[in-house]
Amino acid sequence: MKILHTSDWHLGRSFGTYGLLPDQEAFLEWFISTATNNEVDLVVIAGDIYDRTTPPAEAMRAFDHAVSALTTAGIDVAAIAGNHDSPDRVTMYHSVTERNGLILRGGYPDGADVVVRQYDDGPLAIAAIPFLDPRMIPPTFTLLDPADGPFSHNAVATACAEAARGAIPDGMRSLAIAHGFIAGGQGSDSERTPVAVIGGSDHIGAQVFEGFSYTALGHLHRPQTVRGLDHIRYSGTPLAYSFSETEPKSVVMVSMDSKGSCQTELIPVPVGRPVRTLTDSFENLMASDPDDHSLIRIQLTDTTAVRNAKRRLEDVFGHIVELKLLSLGTPGATPAEPNANLEASLAEQVKDFLETASGLSADLDQFDLVIDALTEAGADVGPVAEVRASIAVDGDSTEGVAA
Ligand SMILES: [Mn+2]
The missing domain is CATH 3.60.21.10 (Metallo-dependent phosphatases)
Incomplete structure (x- = not known):
């Protein structure tokens, strides 16, 4: 039988x-x-x-x-x-x-x-x-x-x-x-x-x-x-x-x-969709071979946020099920020690936060974005120009500030 x-x-x-x-x-x-x-x-x-x-x-x-x-x-x-x-x-x-x-x-x-x-x-x-x-x-x-x-x-x-x-x-x-x-x-x-x-x-x-x-x-x-x-x-x-x-x-x-x-x-079983995990930069993924068949998990290696990443990547990959920015927390990685210094100005704290979150130097565009939002909300961010200048200097270095 x-x-x-x-x-x-x-x-x-x-x-x-x-x-x-x-x-x-x-x-x-x-x-x-x-x-x-x-x-x-x-x-x-x-x-x-x-x-x-x-x-x-x-x-x-x-x-x-x-x-x-x-x-x-x-x-x-x-x-x-x-x-x-x-x-x-x-x-x-x-x-x-x-x-x-x-x-x-x-x-x-x-x-x-x-x-x-x-x-x-x-x-x-x-x-x-x-x-x-x-x-x-x-x-x-x-x-x-x-x-x-x-x-x-x-x-x-x-x-x-x-x-x-x-x-x-x-x-x-x-x-x-x-x-x-x-x-x-x-x-x-x-x-x-x-x-x-x-x-x-x-x-x-x-x-x-x-x-x-x-x-x-x-x-x-x-x-x-x-x-x-x-x-x-x-x-x-x-x-x-x-x-x-x-x-x-x-x-x-x-x-x-x-x-x-x-x-x-x-x-x-000849039907159904295979699963794929792709770990790469946004730029490389946008340039890769289109895949309209698989169910896709994307792990972006970019160290700064990519705006509308999912919507744009959907032109290349038809079925993105999951997308995350690896720098915002790699599974298994030891998270940086939280070191919020409440004595520091808000602008300083924003810089510290961006560094802790990315594990790298703060990004000037992201810094400005957060400062603008806080200012608009009526927060006292403190002296901004000084902090911006220090970010610009750090940004010249190719080394990360946090391991
Ligand atoms: Mn079961």
Whole structure:
């Protein structure tokens, strides 16, 4: 049988000011044709269907369209709630949808659930273990004794996986679906941590999934195997959702034989926009090759403010999602000591501020701009000519005044 594994659709997500839904819809169209053209038996969505617990109607419509098309084509769909999803909303009407092959699982009541589906080459046991927040264990959850708490993500996942394993009929091939951070996995900038995590306490041990024929994981946005095991995998997101996700996106085609042996193949996702980070001066960027396709993050190396930089750079780059002036605070750099000398005149303080903010000599134009504004506002800026003269002298030096 063929299983198509994907996760972390995050339907309804925005990338800065760029709404991703059109790209997500393009992915879904491609995904539906890929599943049908390859005669897939089962599609697995390993959590984070939506980006929020209350997704916008258009995002729900996109999901409805995809699962309707897939199940109409005779393809089963098994989906779990991730940490971004509302378990209650995701599983709404699941007893009705299940008759048409749409298996939805979310929340503690579904934690150890196992469903057996029949395929041409035999039955498959599906253990769909949704994301479960250990802080929210309800009294009805009997797999752990509240007296032994508080529990980690690993403890909850282990309890659910053990119970699920016990419910799988002897010798039957099986599929585990789960959503979480498996220890040793490689994250990116976009997995919002579900809970306050100290020292990796949200990590789940890979041994939790021992014994399942295939484990379809979600949560990490990079496609990867767990500990090099081909049958325990993250599919990764279908689209780039942060600037750290520069690697190609894919879905996993799993061919499973009747005994549960698996062969996997990554199918690259041909739609969506790549992400690029450009670090250069405004002048160089204005002169570079136009790019109307990628989502762009610009880090300007100019040491003085560039007016209307974004609007002007948009002539070269069609989709600027983020723009910042690096000199106004480089990530990781040690900020200059604040040294406001309140004894000094306001003009002196403005000069000090401009030097501290840029890490370089104050710029005369910027100085005049601030002084004019302060004067207009009625402030007593003190003797300006003297300070201007000292800036003009400093400005001749090519060395920065602050390291
Ligand atoms: Mn997630």
